[in-house]
Amino acid sequence: xxxxxxxxxxxxxxxxxxxxxxxxxxxxxxxxxxxxxxxxxxxxxxxxxxxxxxxxxxxxxxxxxxxxxxxxxxxxxxxxxxxxxxxxxxxxxxxxxxxxxxxxxxxxxxxxxxxxxxxxxxxxxxxxxxxxxxxxxxxxxxxxxxxxxxxxxxxxxxxxxxxxxxxxxxxxxxxxxxxxxxxxxxxxxxxxxxxxxxxxxxxxxxxxxxxxxxxxxxxxxxxxxxxxxxxxxxxxxxxxxxxxxxxxxxxxxxxxxxxxxxxxxxxxxxxxx
Numbered sequence: 001x002x003x004x005x006x007x008x009x010x011x012x013x014x015x016x017x018x019x020x021x022x023x024x025x026x027x028x029x030x031x032x033x034x035x036x037x038x039x040x041x042x043x044x045x046x047x048x049x050x051x052x053x054x055x056x057x058x059x060x061x062x063x064x065x066x067x068x069x070x071x072x073x074x075x076x077x078x079x080x081x082x083x084x085x086x087x088x089x090x091x092x093x094x095x096x097x098x099x100x101x102x103x104x105x106x107x108x109x110x111x112x113x114x115x116x117x118x119x120x121x122x123x124x125x126x127x128x129x130x131x132x133x134x135x136x137x138x139x140x141x142x143x144x145x146x147x148x149x150x151x152x153x154x155x156x157x158x159x160x161x162x163x164x165x166x167x168x169x170x171x172x173x174x175x176x177x178x179x180x181x182x183x184x185x186x187x188x189x190x191x192x193x194x195x196x197x198x199x200x201x202x203x204x205x206x207x208x209x210x211x212x213x214x215x216x217x218x219x220x221x222x223x224x225x226x227x228x229x230x231x232x233x234x235x236x237x238x239x240x241x242x243x244x245x246x247x248x249x250x251x252x253x254x255x256x257x258x259x260x261x262x263x264x265x266x267x268x269x270x271x272x273x
Contacts, residue, residue, distance in 0.1 A: 035243040042238050055243035059229075062240065064217050065247065068225035075137050075210075075221055076200045082145035083199055084192065091154035092180050096166070106155075112148030121209060128213060135215045144203065150195055157191040158184055197259060201252050222248040 034042050035056065041049045059065070093099075094106050124143045125134075133139040161184060169179045185192075207223040214220050220228075226248050230241045 031242040031246060034239040035246050037239065039237045039239045055237075055239045056247065059240045059244035059247065063225060063229040063244070065222070065225065065244070067217055068220055068222040068248075071137060071219060072204060072221040072223075075140055076203050078137065078141045079144050079203050080196055080199050082141065083147050083150050083195075086146050087150035087154050087195075088180070088185065090151045091158055092184060094151070095155045095158035096163075109148045109151050112146075113152070117143065118208060121212060124209070125212060134213055135219050137219055139213045140206075140210050140219075140221070143209065147199070150199070153191060153195055154188060157188045161187055193259060197255060200255070204252055 033045070036051050036053070037049045038052055038054070090109070094102065094109075120143065128134050128139040128142070131139075133142070165183050166179055169183050174182060204221075205223060206221075207227065210221050211224050211227070214224060217225070226244055229244055
């Protein structure tokens with residue numbers, strides 16, 4: 001009985017995958033270790049070290065994280081609601097209507113994917129200053145309301161929906177927006193879920209633009225608040241800093257673990273391999 005033939009490529013790929021996994025997991029393991037142990041064990045890995053939640057309590061009391069979390073929740077909710085509205089209407093138009101310049105306009109939408117948001121920071125800041133919105137949550141959200149990626153993803157999903165469903169809905173007296181609401185949006189729920197996770201995770205972790213356009217605790221999201229909290233001259237221990245980092249990343253990690261299967265399947269259904 002012969003075993004599987006030795007494959008050098010497969011062995012190297014497996015080793016590389018394990019190496020990348022270790023490189024990703026080790027900083028997380030260190031953060032968890034320091035967060036749940038006293039500061040004296042930051043660089044000492046003793047299995048019998050006592051567990052503690054004091055680092056989380058100290059981090060929560062050292063900065064207004066409750067306000068930061070509220071600001072971030074309002075921010076990602078505002079962005080996601082605006083993106084769902086605009087991307088749905090635009091994707092529906094590109095998928096089901098024929099009008100002059102449709103191909104050109106859709107090409108311009110795709111070109112947005114090639115433009116890094118950091119390039120537009122100066123112009124965006126000028127616009128927010130003209131609108132007198134600097135240091136407000138809408139100022140953080142407005143540059144991201146229209147998403148080329150969201151339009152493309154929903155358009156691909158809408159194209160897979162049979163046109164016979166449109167005709168059946170028209171026979172029942174549904175309007176154009178009624179067809180969108182009753183037919184297209186319910187069938188695209190997995191795509192909305194996947195895109196929602198992508199949008200929320202991106203804007204939850206966004207740092208540079210919120211840092212530039214906010215000046216006070218009343219508008220700072222968790223990323224900016226965490227960076228100020230963990231400044232070198234703050235005198236905070238690494239165990240407390242890592243506890244604060246875990247607090248800010250835990251919601252995203254939990255959401256991804258809960259919806260990872262729907263996340264992957266929805267992108268495959270949308271035609272992205």
